[in-house]
Amino acid sequence: MNRNSIGLVAAALASLAATGAHAEPLSLTASHTWTHDSNLARTQNPISDTVNVTALQLGLDKQYGRQTYTGSAKVSAVRYSKYGDLLNNDAKDVDLGFSSDLMSNWRVLLNGSYGENLNQFENNKVTDHLVKNTRTNKNAFGQLIYGVSGIWALVGSVGKATLGYSVPEYQYLNYRQDQQGLKAVYYSTDMLNYSLGLRHVNSQFTQSGEEIDENNLDLATSWTVSGLSQLNATVSWTESKRRVQADRRFNGLTGNLNWNYTPRGAVSYGVTAYRTSNSDQYSTNYLSFDPSIGLTRNTAQLAFNNRVTALNLYAKWLVSAKMSLTASTSWNRYNVENDLINNKINDTSHFRRYGLVATYAPERWLKLSAGLNKYSQTKDATRNPYSGHSVDVSAAFILD
Template sequence: MKTSASITAKTSLLGLALISLTPAVAVAETSPYYLGASLGAYRSTNVFRESNTSGSDTIVVASLLAGLDQRLGRQRLYGDTSVSTNRYSSNSLLNNLGYSLKGGLDWETAGKLSGTLYADAQRNLADYNTGTNIQIRSKNLEENRQFGLRVRYGLEGPYSIEGDANSRARRYSAKEYDPLEYDQTAYSLGLYYTPSPIWRFGVSARLTDGSFFNGPSPYDYKRRDIDFSTNWVPSGASSLDLRISPTRETRSSGAGSSFSGLTGALAWTWRPTGKLGFQTRVARDTGSQTYYAGIPSASSALSNNVGTSLASQLSYQLTGKVSLDANVSYTTTSSTLDTPFGRIDGDDRYTGWGFGVRWEVVRWLSAGCTYSQSKRNSNVTAYSYTAGTYGCYAQGMLR
């Protein structure tokens, strides 16, 4: 099951494999390195996310993974990598090799300067008919790349200055998805105030510039945000993060309407006991940012969409060797698309839920099963669907 607050259940089996591997990676060990392998079999009830067909299939996923988390004096070097082969029983054209590479360096000087250098790259089979009005039955690989730098400088007293610069890119192998490919760069600079260990306040300016390729009609967009943020940690068992941002987004001529309004997010983490934990997140944002916020992407690169989402996850340590988790999510998106024939309005509602169980057989071997279901209700009947995915896996981990 997913450990982050995601709005829609991933339909790629690579995603499911990585989800199932996450708990083992998080186990605290003395060794800074790990090597592992996983083998799972899953059943998808609607591979292409279509409204008028079941399209079920069985997928076998085999994964190799490795990682490190090493202290080097004041610095910390960390990374996780996995490679997965996905084999479909009935739709062999979808067979693919996916990967996930994530890493970073936390650094600090003897003075007041510190920061993080980070990068990640991922490739997997793209979700079908999720957040887009593009329906195909061909193989479509999605690649995402990101790298960036965060810098923090401590001022006198409880104040600090923090800056962030990052670059993102998304590509698809299917030409039908060219309108959703983009490049994006973002910069932010802010002042933060920490009066006590339980409170932190910040205000920052964020500038985002991007380009949607959109096939024969590429266009640029600019987004400007003022982020007001608050972090409250009333106890060691609970924390609350809030961001409210006046947002202004403009697009180049002929690329659809602009957006001006409030965006933001609220996240709550609560662990009432050592065995039980909850995570909940609410978010409202536009299509240019929601790919990374967990809300489905814009229905078209030319549309101006706003999404509101709620996601919650529960984890429970049943015994010393058995853990359970469950999640539920709901999101609504509305969009407007300017065409030569007039403006088209779109409305979508996504719901998703799932649960899983994991058993630590021995120290280096674990097994588990997962089930997830997703549903899209659209004002365009052809885009509505219901789909489920379930399966089991076994994995080994050496440290």
């Protein structure tokens, strides 16, 4: 579930305020993306295809007195050239947020999300990657903060999440998750804070009866230097145990880090890293910097893994006020324990990606982009090795 701290929330709100202070509360974006992938199915013997995605998104960002309302609703028509009869689908994504100051020293934060998308092909079974397997995610999260105006704050949080698959062969992965947390936050300055807290996460796989119970001790910091130059980091000591497969325990470090550095000049840099555990694998939310749209909330959606360690780097060059060029790379390490009761399989593998994206906005209402990505995956107990590349071109029309 969410690993938010007050610093992360404040950074996101500050970014939105900086980029959209004079914008209308409602925005409408229509976009089309054309992608050709040399290895769509992520298999050892590549299968290529061309994908066209036409999307319509409604956005909300409205401050009314002491309340702030945010949200987005997006519908995407996803169409495949070769495998359209098998894979064509309509994706749906909804995200809603609300915050309000109460009395003189309280604040409440609420958010919820709903997603309906095809499971990533590389996360389907190695013997049948090209299958129309729809993942449905539902998440709700709330925080109550006491101490908004002082140097100390106390934050209580609760959350709930569910995940379901449409294909019966994958429904043993359906789960529901509950989270409770309590932490203390210390603001040493307006730009720097630390927090220490406890977080309990319980995940139940509804078909198999497996239950993962996890306790976390979180140490976090948020440091904003200026503008988009900021550091957000959480280090957690995690103790995880299972009810059915009791020997599959995990005691160790998890966490996430986001660092974005914008020196004087036309170039900015960023680093995102995270390490997730058993119950984090589907629902760890973390703020990262998307070179095209700024601060955004992402979700680690990686199947069959018990531990994922990831590192993402980017460098963005503002060629002009209307054009930018971004180079990025990603590295993932998977520690796999296959979900077998009688045969315990331990294995590791690595994923690598290199990308280059150019964006051009000739008008405020028009944004064009083109990108190239090269990727590769090594073999482990649940993954076949694969490699390939993709090329994409997109256009977005924005009304706000």
